[in-house]
Amino acid sequence: MQQDPDLIARSANELVGDLNPQQAEAVQYRGPALLIGAGAGSGKTRVLTRRIAYILSQFGAWPSQILAITFTNKAAAEMRERLAALIGPVAERMWVSTFHSACVRILRRDGKSIGLDPGFSIYDTADCERLVKLIAADLNIDVKRYTPRAILSRISDYKNNLEGWQDKLREQAPDYRPGQRGYQIGNPGNAEALYAVVYAEYQHRLAAANAVDFDDLIGRTVELLRRDPAVADYYRHKFRYILVDEYQDTNHAQYVLVRELAGVDAAKGAPVPADMPYAGREGQAWITVVGDSDQSIYAFRGADIRNIQDFEQDFPNAKTIMLEQNYRSTQTILDAANAVISNNEGRKPKKLWTALGKGEPIVGYAADNAQQEAAWIAGEIARLHGEEAIAYSDMAVMYRANAQSRSLEEALINAGLPYQLVGGTRFYERREIKDAIAYLQAIVNPADDVNMRRILNVPKRGLGARAEAIVVGYADMNAIPFYAAVERLDSIEGVPTRTANQLRAFRDLMDGLRKFAADPANRPSDIVAEVLSKSGLLDELRKSEDPQDASRVENLSQLQSVAAEFEQNTPDATLAGFLETTALVADSDQLPGEGEDSGKVTLMTLHTAKGLEYPVVFLTGMEQGTFPHSRAMEDASELSEERRLAYVGITRAKRRLYVTRAAVRAQWGQANEMMPSQFLDEIPSDLIDWKRREAGVERMRANWSNGGFDDDEFGGWGDDDFGGTTYGGSTYGSSYGSSESASGSSYGSGTRRFGAGAGSRSRGGSAGGSRSGSAGSNGRSGYGSRSYGSSGSSYGYGSGSGSSSRSGRVTTRRVAPKTGGSASSAAPGAPRDNGLNIADFHVGDRITHDMYGLGTVVDTLDKGAKSVITVDFGSAGTKRLMLNRAPIEKL
Structure with missing residues (x-):
C-alpha cells in the first residue's frame, strides 16, 4: 500500500525502543481485538499514540482508516499533539475525537436519512x-x-x-x-x-x-447505522482500525456504537485468515480498547463496567495485556491504592508498582469539624508553598460532593490563598453567555424553539408571557416552529398594536443578524460582536449600576475572544462549527494544560479529577456517609464503585497524599457525628503518618470509662429515633477553638454550634468562626453519623490560646442502668465498652443486634479497641459495626 507523503516514516525500534515490555507488546500486537488493561499512571496515552503510529508505519494503514476515541476534548487534543510529533502533519487529518464529536461529524454528513438537517x-x-x-x-x-x-x-x-x-x-x-x-x-x-x-x-x-441533546448524538448515530445500510457500509469500510480510550466508562449505547462502526455483528460468519497481518477492507475492523476496570466511576451516567469486564467474551479471539508499571506516583501511594482496591470482588488481578521509590508517607489529619479540617488544609497549603516552594497549581483538594467545597473555599479565602473551583458554574452556563449563544443558535437554526423563545424578550423589549403565548398558540395551531409564526405575524389575529410592533422589531433584528452571518466575509468573532451590539445585550449590562454586571460584560468580551481563538485554530471556521465546539466542552477541558501554571490551588470533585494528576493531593471528607457516600452502605455494587472512586483519588497524587476527615459534619442544618471512612481502615496503618489521629471529641470520649450510650457504631442510627426515645431533648454543643495536633502545632478553627435553637448560647472558642451547614443529598443523616437535636441550649467548651482543646459534647438520654453497676457512675452520654473481643468473632458467626435483629458476620477487622465487624442483616442490609460499642450479642 502506498504511504501518505505527509507521513513521517518510523522504524519499529523507534516506536517501541523506550517502552517497557508490556507497553511494547501492546503497541505491536496484530489481531482483531486487543484489551489494554492500563493501570493508573501506566502510560496508556503513550501506548495508544505509539500503537496508532505503529499501525500507520508498520501495518501500512492510511490515516483515514483510523478512528481514535477519547472522552474529553482535552485528551483528544493531547493525543493529536503527540501524534503530530510522531507522524507529522498527517495527524491533523485523522479522526481523533470524543465519542460525541465523532457522532456530530457523522450526523452532520449523513443524518438526513433519519430526518436530521445538517444545521441541527x-x-x-x-x-x-x-x-x-x-x-x-x-x-x-x-x-x-x-x-x-x-x-x-x-x-x-x-x-x-x-x-x-x-x-x-x-x-x-x-x-x-x-x-x-x-x-x-x-x-x-x-x-x-x-x-x-x-x-x-x-x-x-x-x-x-431540528435539535438533539447529548445522549441523542450517540443514540441517533446508532439509529443511522442500523437504518441506512449504505451509510453503515461507508463507515465500516472507512474505519479499519478503531481505538477507544477509557473503555471502562462507556455506556450501553457507546458499546453498541463501537460494534456498529466496526461491523462486528455484520462480519459474523465471514472467514478471516488467522495469519492476516492487518485489517483488510472486508470483515470486522480491528478494535483496540484501553481502560482500567478499577477506575470505572461513572455508573450514575450510565457507564457499564461489564463492557470492559466482558470484553474477552464479546470478542472471543481477544488478547489482554496488563500495564502495571506506574510512572506517576511513589510506591507508598501505590501501596495504599492497591490495598484499597483489592477489597473489590470480581476484578482482574492487577498490582501497580513503580521504579520511583517509596517516597514520603501519606499524611493524615482528624479534625473536629469541617471548618477545622478546611483550616488545617489551608494552613498546610500555605506552609508547602512558603517553606517548600511548591507551586499553588501543583496542589489539588478533592472531595466526594460539591457541597463540601463551601468550607474549603472559606478557609482558602480567609488564608488569602488563590484557588480555582472546577465543576461550579461553567463559563458556557452563565446567564449572559447562554443568552448570547441562544442568539447564535437561533441564527444558525431558526427552527430552534427553545433558544428562540429564550431571546424573545432578552434584553427586555416588551414581549412578555402574553406575547409569547399568542405566538405559541398560532404556531401550535399551524404545526410550525415558533419563529415561523413570528414571520407570519400579519396573519395572527388579535395581536395588540404595541405587541405587533415589538414582534416586527424582533423579526427585523433576527433577519438582519441572519443576513450578516450568511456573508462569507464575516467570521464567527465578527458575528458574535454584531449580536452583542445589535441585540442590546451589551448596552443593557453597560448601563446597569449592579457591580456584578461589570463582570458579565467581561464574560461577553471573553466569548468574543474564544470565537477569535477558534478562528485561529480552525481552518474555514464557521459559526456552526464554533457553536459545536462550545456545546461539547467538558468541565475538565477548562483546566490549565500540563505544564501551564495557573497560580491557583485546584478544588474539584473526585469524579472531575479522573484523568488528572498533581504533585500534592488532599483527599477530604474521609468519613462513613461522606466518602463512601451514604447511598453505598447497603448496596454492594455502589460500595464497589465508591472504592474505585477512592482508588482514582489516591492515584491522582504524584509525590504527596493527604487524607483528612472531620469528626462532625453538618447536614441539613444538623451536626452529625461521623465515623472514619472504611477506606482509611483498608490502607495499611504503617503508610499513614497521622498528624492528629483523633479529633478532640473522640479523645474526650476515649477518656470516659463506663456507662452511657450503646449507639456509637458504624451502622449509624440515621433518623430512626432510637425506637421512639428522643435523642437530644436537651442538647449541649461544643465550640471548637485551637486544637493541638500530635506534632504540637496549633491550628485554629472557628466557633461551632451544635443543634442550637432560638436563644442558644455559645461560650469559648476562637474568634473569627465561620458559618456552618451544608446541604446533603437527602433529608436523612449519613451512614455512620449521629444526628444532634435542633432545640435546646448550646454551650461551648473552648480552649485558650495555645492550649490543648477538650472539645466534646454532652447529651442527655434515658438509658437503662447496666446490670451490676450504677448508671450514674459515668459521665452522661459516655460510650459503653461492651467487653467484646475481636478474637471471638469469625466469618459465619451468628449475632443479634438490638435494632437490626439476626445477622451473619461476613468480615472482621482487628484494630484493637477500634475493631470492626461487617454483618449481613438480610433485609436490613450489610452494616459495619464498631465491635466494642455495638449493641450486639453473639449466638
Missing part, C-alpha cells in the same frame, strides 16, 4: 431543562413532584440503554400521540406513564426544532 442544534442541560419545563406546563405536570432534572435523568437512562420513545409509549401510555394538545395523564401518580409521555413529547419537539 445541540442542546445542553439548561436547554433540555427549559424544554421539559415547557412540556410540563402544557401537560399540567407538577414540577415540584416531578422535577425537570429528574425527568431528564430518566430520559437519559432510556437513551443510554437505546430504549426508544415508541417502545416506552407503547408499554405505558399507548393512547398518547406526540404533539397532542390538551392530553391529561390518566393517573398522575403513575410515574412510568408520565416519563413515557414526556419522553415522547420531548423527542417530538426536538425533531421539530
Whole structure:
C-alpha cells in the first residue's frame, strides 16, 4: 500500500525502543481485538499514540482508516499533539475525537436519512431543562413532584440503554400521540406513564426544532447505522482500525456504537485468515480498547463496567495485556491504592508498582469539624508553598460532593490563598453567555424553539408571557416552529398594536443578524460582536449600576475572544462549527494544560479529577456517609464503585497524599457525628503518618470509662429515633477553638454550634468562626453519623490560646442502668465498652443486634479497641459495626 507523503516514516525500534515490555507488546500486537488493561499512571496515552503510529508505519494503514476515541476534548487534543510529533502533519487529518464529536461529524454528513438537517442544534442541560419545563406546563405536570432534572435523568437512562420513545409509549401510555394538545395523564401518580409521555413529547419537539441533546448524538448515530445500510457500509469500510480510550466508562449505547462502526455483528460468519497481518477492507475492523476496570466511576451516567469486564467474551479471539508499571506516583501511594482496591470482588488481578521509590508517607489529619479540617488544609497549603516552594497549581483538594467545597473555599479565602473551583458554574452556563449563544443558535437554526423563545424578550423589549403565548398558540395551531409564526405575524389575529410592533422589531433584528452571518466575509468573532451590539445585550449590562454586571460584560468580551481563538485554530471556521465546539466542552477541558501554571490551588470533585494528576493531593471528607457516600452502605455494587472512586483519588497524587476527615459534619442544618471512612481502615496503618489521629471529641470520649450510650457504631442510627426515645431533648454543643495536633502545632478553627435553637448560647472558642451547614443529598443523616437535636441550649467548651482543646459534647438520654453497676457512675452520654473481643468473632458467626435483629458476620477487622465487624442483616442490609460499642450479642 502506498504511504501518505505527509507521513513521517518510523522504524519499529523507534516506536517501541523506550517502552517497557508490556507497553511494547501492546503497541505491536496484530489481531482483531486487543484489551489494554492500563493501570493508573501506566502510560496508556503513550501506548495508544505509539500503537496508532505503529499501525500507520508498520501495518501500512492510511490515516483515514483510523478512528481514535477519547472522552474529553482535552485528551483528544493531547493525543493529536503527540501524534503530530510522531507522524507529522498527517495527524491533523485523522479522526481523533470524543465519542460525541465523532457522532456530530457523522450526523452532520449523513443524518438526513433519519430526518436530521445538517444545521441541527445541540442542546445542553439548561436547554433540555427549559424544554421539559415547557412540556410540563402544557401537560399540567407538577414540577415540584416531578422535577425537570429528574425527568431528564430518566430520559437519559432510556437513551443510554437505546430504549426508544415508541417502545416506552407503547408499554405505558399507548393512547398518547406526540404533539397532542390538551392530553391529561390518566393517573398522575403513575410515574412510568408520565416519563413515557414526556419522553415522547420531548423527542417530538426536538425533531421539530431540528435539535438533539447529548445522549441523542450517540443514540441517533446508532439509529443511522442500523437504518441506512449504505451509510453503515461507508463507515465500516472507512474505519479499519478503531481505538477507544477509557473503555471502562462507556455506556450501553457507546458499546453498541463501537460494534456498529466496526461491523462486528455484520462480519459474523465471514472467514478471516488467522495469519492476516492487518485489517483488510472486508470483515470486522480491528478494535483496540484501553481502560482500567478499577477506575470505572461513572455508573450514575450510565457507564457499564461489564463492557470492559466482558470484553474477552464479546470478542472471543481477544488478547489482554496488563500495564502495571506506574510512572506517576511513589510506591507508598501505590501501596495504599492497591490495598484499597483489592477489597473489590470480581476484578482482574492487577498490582501497580513503580521504579520511583517509596517516597514520603501519606499524611493524615482528624479534625473536629469541617471548618477545622478546611483550616488545617489551608494552613498546610500555605506552609508547602512558603517553606517548600511548591507551586499553588501543583496542589489539588478533592472531595466526594460539591457541597463540601463551601468550607474549603472559606478557609482558602480567609488564608488569602488563590484557588480555582472546577465543576461550579461553567463559563458556557452563565446567564449572559447562554443568552448570547441562544442568539447564535437561533441564527444558525431558526427552527430552534427553545433558544428562540429564550431571546424573545432578552434584553427586555416588551414581549412578555402574553406575547409569547399568542405566538405559541398560532404556531401550535399551524404545526410550525415558533419563529415561523413570528414571520407570519400579519396573519395572527388579535395581536395588540404595541405587541405587533415589538414582534416586527424582533423579526427585523433576527433577519438582519441572519443576513450578516450568511456573508462569507464575516467570521464567527465578527458575528458574535454584531449580536452583542445589535441585540442590546451589551448596552443593557453597560448601563446597569449592579457591580456584578461589570463582570458579565467581561464574560461577553471573553466569548468574543474564544470565537477569535477558534478562528485561529480552525481552518474555514464557521459559526456552526464554533457553536459545536462550545456545546461539547467538558468541565475538565477548562483546566490549565500540563505544564501551564495557573497560580491557583485546584478544588474539584473526585469524579472531575479522573484523568488528572498533581504533585500534592488532599483527599477530604474521609468519613462513613461522606466518602463512601451514604447511598453505598447497603448496596454492594455502589460500595464497589465508591472504592474505585477512592482508588482514582489516591492515584491522582504524584509525590504527596493527604487524607483528612472531620469528626462532625453538618447536614441539613444538623451536626452529625461521623465515623472514619472504611477506606482509611483498608490502607495499611504503617503508610499513614497521622498528624492528629483523633479529633478532640473522640479523645474526650476515649477518656470516659463506663456507662452511657450503646449507639456509637458504624451502622449509624440515621433518623430512626432510637425506637421512639428522643435523642437530644436537651442538647449541649461544643465550640471548637485551637486544637493541638500530635506534632504540637496549633491550628485554629472557628466557633461551632451544635443543634442550637432560638436563644442558644455559645461560650469559648476562637474568634473569627465561620458559618456552618451544608446541604446533603437527602433529608436523612449519613451512614455512620449521629444526628444532634435542633432545640435546646448550646454551650461551648473552648480552649485558650495555645492550649490543648477538650472539645466534646454532652447529651442527655434515658438509658437503662447496666446490670451490676450504677448508671450514674459515668459521665452522661459516655460510650459503653461492651467487653467484646475481636478474637471471638469469625466469618459465619451468628449475632443479634438490638435494632437490626439476626445477622451473619461476613468480615472482621482487628484494630484493637477500634475493631470492626461487617454483618449481613438480610433485609436490613450489610452494616459495619464498631465491635466494642455495638449493641450486639453473639449466638
